[in-house]
Amino acid sequence: MHPLFDKRRYLIPFRSSLLPQIFTDTLVIGGGVAGLRAAIEAAASIKGAPGDVILLSKSAFDATNTAWAQGGIAAVLRDDDSFESHAADTIEAGAGLCDERAVDLMVEEGAQRIRELIDWNIRFDRDKKSGELHTGREGGHHASRVYHADGDATGRELQRLLLERARATEGVRIFENCFSLDLITPTAEPGSPVRGAITHHSRYGLQMIWAKTVILASGGAGQLFRETTNPRGATADGVAMAYRAGATIADMAFVQFHPTTLYLPGAHRALISEAVRGEGAHLLDASGLRFMTEVHELAELAPRDIVSRAIIRRIAQQGGSHVWLDCRGIANFQDRFPGIHALLRRFELDPAKDLIPVHPAAHYAVGGVRADEVGRTDVPGLLAAGEVTCTGFHGANRLASNSLLEGLVAGARSGRHARERAVDNGAATNGGHPAQVVSDIRPSDQGEIDLVDIRSSLRSAMWRNVGIDRVGPKLRDTQEMFDFWGRYTLDKIFDEPEAWETQNLLTVGALVARAAEWREESRGCHARSDFNEPRAEFAVHDLWRRGRPTPETVGRDELFAAGA
Ligand SMILES: Cc1cc2nc3c(=O)[nH]c(=O)nc-3n(C[C@H](O)[C@H](O)[C@H](O)COP(=O)(O)OP(=O)(O)OC[C@H]3O[C@@H](n4cnc5c(N)ncnc54)[C@H](O)[C@@H]3O)c2cc1C
Incomplete structure (x- = not known):
């Protein structure tokens, strides 16, 4: 870092x-x-x-x-x-x-x-x-x-x-x-x-x-x-x-991206659960074609990264902003998925008749x-x-x-x-006695900053450059951006949770961008268009620690080792 x-x-x-x-x-x-x-x-x-x-x-x-x-x-x-x-x-x-x-x-x-x-x-x-x-x-x-x-x-x-x-x-x-x-x-x-x-x-x-x-x-x-x-x-x-x-x-x-969130301007990116596809819903592209059968033997039930990438690529090929989820074949949708049904009704969508516009979104760390x-x-x-x-x-x-x-x-x-x-009152515990701890930080003398703007800019940059399809130059651009924004955001002292969250997002965003750039391969939910395949030398876990500019690595079965 x-x-x-x-x-x-x-x-x-x-x-x-x-x-x-x-x-x-x-x-x-x-x-x-x-x-x-x-x-x-x-x-x-x-x-x-x-x-x-x-x-x-x-x-x-x-x-x-x-x-x-x-x-x-x-x-x-x-x-x-x-x-x-x-x-x-x-x-x-x-x-x-x-x-x-x-x-x-x-x-x-x-x-x-x-x-x-x-x-x-x-x-x-x-x-x-x-x-x-x-x-x-x-x-x-x-x-x-x-x-x-x-x-x-x-x-x-x-x-x-x-x-x-x-x-x-x-x-x-x-x-x-x-x-x-x-x-x-x-x-x-x-x-x-x-x-x-x-x-x-x-x-x-x-x-x-x-x-x-x-x-x-x-x-x-x-x-x-x-x-x-x-x-x-x-x-x-x-x-x-x-x-x-x-x-x-x-x-x-x-970072796992969920393939199917409701994609309507103004609506929160509500999840349309995988279970809906488990009950038989199909993904259709802009021309009404069921495309997942061409991509994976499990079709719509393939692992999430595969479905998310297939959707993003199909949208890129055809233009537009989303694909469709066809739930019309699911009997008793309302009984099986009452929450999703109620959500769709709020936007006047009836899953028994209408196709649902969907798009991937970041889901799981x-x-x-x-x-x-x-x-x-x-x-x-x-x-x-x-x-x-x-x-x-x-x-x-x-x-x-x-x-x-x-x-x-x-x-x-x-x-x-x-x-x-x-x-256990032995040496492993702290015995409950507090240490005197002093954090001596001086306020920065640089001017005010618009934290709302930083938060939304970093989230947009992460989505654009560190999202589903990644490539080296954009990952490096993002790091440079975050290093620059960090200079005048991390030196400030704030007094409310939203600001502390933004400082945390900046730090962790910088870590994700660095780890994604370091991993010059595509594997699992990490996809690089400049390194399309998994590479044997990256079948390792990358470990990052404060004060170390580059990661250490350990073998696949060495991560779950005893801690301190
Ligand atoms: C829409 C959606 C659908 C999902 N569906 C499924 C599913 O069907 N099956 C499945 O297995 N997984 C699903 N997941 C993933 C799963 O829900 C989460 O991985 C899991 O619930 C995480 O649990 P957790 O206890 O680690 O964290 P959380 O449930 O997120 O709890 C985190 C807690 O930490 C608190 N916290 C965070 N930061 C601070 C702080 N600075 N100070 C104090 N408190 C803090 C939060 O307030 C919260 O109380 C889904 C996730 C989402 C978002």
């Missing part, structure tokens, strides 16, 4: 001793599937005493990526399916970069986590006559193994269930509208352990939250791109915070903070779980419906590990 991104350890100046102090065993940053599942586990009772946990979320709980998930959760619970088949589909989508230990663990333990949700009375959809759980198929899966709720509102139900459970768990305190600015380490040196976070609560202002263990579960980065399915808060804060704290960030070139099988990162005291991480489970591309599963498994594992650390 350019040194300007590495200059500051913290976003704002502070003296920890002058701020209100809060103490806990485990601080969980994020209230989606990964954070909630982690909090429940980290509060588990040992010898009758619950663990002490604080969970914070900068957004409302209905505005997490989790709450917006539609299609479902993949898991092997049926006799006609197998772990091997789920693992094979995951590895195929991962295009040569899946760490097989991570895949086996998520797939096998994922089934237990889903059984547990059923025991906790999750309202998965069931067959009306037999009462059996209903399963669907999604892109890249060779079996029907996707469990869903309320047709297309699986995330909403999962969020409800886990939030209710976390709220009812003794030992868990939940702070909503509380923004984490930075992870605190006693010194800025590499290897300095994380001891908590500096946060900003909409009502109480800045606070220090000291913890024996911090679990980062802050979700994705879709807001890096102008077109995205992600909610407003998916601004990559977790990756930026972890980077500043010295953690290793892996595989940032891999495959890369992220390197984490191992219990969520350990390379920084002592810092665990991470969910979309913010990179464990090697998804390789170079994520299989549909595997991310809620990962959030459940990794959340529970990291929560358990934090609970163990809390009862």
Whole structure:
């Protein structure tokens, strides 16, 4: 990275001793599937005493990526399916970069986590006559193994269930509208352990939250791109915070684009779930031709990168702004997809009669903070779980419906590990004593800047130059642009979350552009028109760290190694 991104350890100046102090065993940053599942586990009772946990979320709980998930959760619970088949589909989508230990663990333990949700009375959809759980198929899966709720509102139900459970768990305190600015380490040196976070609560202002263990579960980065399915808060804060704290960030070139979002000027890029294609919807080009059958044996159910690229290329060949999704063959669309049906009706579209205009959009961050099988990162005291991480489970591309599963498994594992650390009074923990930490940053004397403009310019540049089809010169242009914008944006001191988010987006956008330029090949969801094929020398994970201008690499099966 350019040194300007590495200059500051913290976003704002502070003296920890002058701020209100809060103490806990485990601080969980994020209230989606990964954070909630982690909090429940980290509060588990040992010898009758619950663990002490604080969970914070900068957004409302209905505005997490989790709450917006539609299609479902993949898991092997049926006799006609197998772990091997789920693992094979995951590895195929991962295009040569899946760490097989991570895949086996998520797939096998994922089934237990889903059984547990059923025991906790999750309202998965069931067959009306037999009462059996209903399963669907999604892109890249060779079996029907996707469990869903309320047709297309699986995330909403999962969020409800886990939030209710976390709220009812003794030992868990939940702070909503509380923004984490930075992870605190006693010194800025590499290897300095994380001891908590500096946060900003909409009502109480800045606070220090000291913890024996911090679990980062802050979700994705879709807001890096102008077109995205992600909610407003998916601004990559977790990756930026972890980077500043010295953690290793892996595989940032891999951003998954969802092929089918509703494309109407003025409408939010709402997802038209893969499950709709799973139920038989077809993609048609401008001349009404079903083109995916020419591209892949699974046609519309091919892995997402293949479908997204095919759409973008077809639009480029034919002109226009979108392709069409033909749902007219789906009986009872309204019953199966009530949320999508209601959305379409708002724009006077009737899926039984009308073709739906669709276009790809940024959807899922495959890369992220390197984490191992219990969520350990390379920084002592810092665990991470969910979309913010990179464990090697998804390789170079994520299989549909595997991310809620990962959030459940990794959340529970990291929560358990934090609970163990809390009862272990040995050297591994911080003993709960705060360090005096001073961030001594001088305000820049350069003038005011229009942050709204920077945010929208960077999102447009990312979409244009670091989007679905990438090429070296444009990736380099983007880096130069971001280095320039960074000079007068990262030296400022701001006092509100939108500004901190913009600084984080700039840092992580610069990382994605660099990683995409470094990866001179096409693999999984990373496509370079100047390097059209996968290349053996890039069948590695690229690791980025503060203070190092170029990445290190590790082999395919070395990412999921033990952390600190
Ligand atoms: C429209 C849509 C549909 C999807 N459909 C599916 C699907 O069907 N199946 C599937 O498996 N996956 C799906 N996904 C992906 C999946 O929803 C996410 O990968 C997953 O929910 C991520 O969970 P998480 O807990 O890691 O993060 P999130 O659920 O995004 O939660 C992140 C949390 O961190 C908080 N946070 C972030 N930054 C900060 C900060 N600085 N300070 C404090 N708090 C912070 C947020 O407020 C939030 O509470 C979908 C995603 C989208 C957007």
